[in-house]
Structure formats: structure tokens, C-alpha cells
Amino acid sequence: MRISELAGSAGVPTSTVRYYERVGLMGVPARTVxxxxxxxxxxxxxxxxxxxxxxxxxxxxxxxxxxPIWAGTNCGAAQDRVGRLIGEKQAEIAERIAELAQFSAQLDAVRIALEAEPLADACRSDLTCCVPESQGGAVAVELVRRP
Structure with a gap:
């Protein structure tokens, strides 16, 4: 089958198939004449x-x-390994949820501090009138959806 048929069978664009070939997930296919x-x-x-x-x-x-575990034949070993990877992914998600909850609480505190400040005619030199200090460290937030 051609690349468009292959990609269509898995519901991905042809560029994804080419990418998987480049990074070694897919083998290099045979070529027609x-x-x-x-x-x-x-x-x-x-x-x-x-x-x-x-x-x-x-x-x-x-x-x-x-x-290498799966190779299309060893379903049991692959299933076991996928289960462990899912557990690892769930732990990462739980950690990320906790980080985001902390970040949300920090934003709430900043909003409350902003609302408590009387409106000034001009910004202060330390900018606390419009961007108050917040407790805690920076939290990295991804703004793009992963494929």
C-alpha cells in the first residue's frame, strides 16, 4: 500500500508516517519501480x-x-510494559495536576491582592500596583496541545 493508504488506515497524516520513519519508529519501506x-x-x-x-x-x-518487546507477536510482555508506562504517565499527570492547583491558588492570591489595591493614577516603580509579588515558584504552563 502507498503512504496515503497506510496513514489513512491509522488516522494520521502522511507527514506523521514520514516523521516516524525519520526517528526510527517505522522501518524504511520498500520502494516501487x-x-x-x-x-x-x-x-x-x-x-x-x-x-x-x-x-x-x-x-x-x-x-x-x-x-522490541511487542514486535507484533509478544502481546503479554507488551501489555505488561504498557501497563507500567500507563502507571508512570498517571503519576506524571497527578503531579502536574498538583502543580496546576498550586498555580491556580497563587493566581487567586494575586487577584485578591490586585482587587484590594486602590486604583493609582500611575504605576509604582516596583510595579506592585499591577503585578504584585506572589508566593511560590514559577509554574511552567504549556499553551500548545500535544499531538
Whole structure:
């Protein structure tokens, strides 16, 4: 099958398939006489495995570590490893939720401090009139959705 058919079977763009080839998640396919990529059923199964793993939030490195275990045949070992990776991902999410809850509380404190300040005609030199000091460290917030 051609790259567009392969990508369509897993619901990803062709650029994703090319990317997975570049980073080593997908093998380099055979080429037709006219130079088109030519994929077999094994590539479709592998791409589906990779796509589902990515949708679960696993990184390309984590998937790379899964591929030798899975290889399309060792479902039990792969299932065990995926279960452990899911546990790790859930721990990361719980930690991130705690960080974001702390950040939300910091923002609430800043909002309360701002609302308590009387409006000034001009900004103070330390800018506490419009950006008061907040307790706690900076919290990194990603503003883009991961694929």
C-alpha cells in the first residue's frame, strides 16, 4: 500500500508516517519501480500500535522501548510494559495536576491582592500596583496541545 493508504488506515497524516520513519519508529519501506513507498500489512499493524500508544500520551522514546518487546507477536510482555508506562504517565499527570492547583491558588492570591489595591493614577516603580509579588515558584504552563 502507498503512504496515503497506510496513514489513512491509522488516522494520521502522511507527514506523521514520514516523521516516524525519520526517528526510527517505522522501518524504511520498500520502494516501487517509480519510487513510491510500498508498505505491507506489518507496517500497518506497527503504525496502528504506535498511533494508539501516542494517543495514550506515551513518548516516542517510550514507544521505541516497547517495539522490541511487542514486535507484533509478544502481546503479554507488551501489555505488561504498557501497563507500567500507563502507571508512570498517571503519576506524571497527578503531579502536574498538583502543580496546576498550586498555580491556580497563587493566581487567586494575586487577584485578591490586585482587587484590594486602590486604583493609582500611575504605576509604582516596583510595579506592585499591577503585578504584585506572589508566593511560590514559577509554574511552567504549556499553551500548545500535544499531538
Amino acid at each position: 517509480s519510487g513510491y513507498r510500498d508498505y505491507g500489512a506489518d507496517a500497518a499493524a506497527r503504525l496502528l500500535f504506535i498511533t494508539r500508544a501516542r494517543r495514550m500520551g506515551l513518548s516516542c522514546d517510550q514507544i521505541t522501548s516497547l517495539l
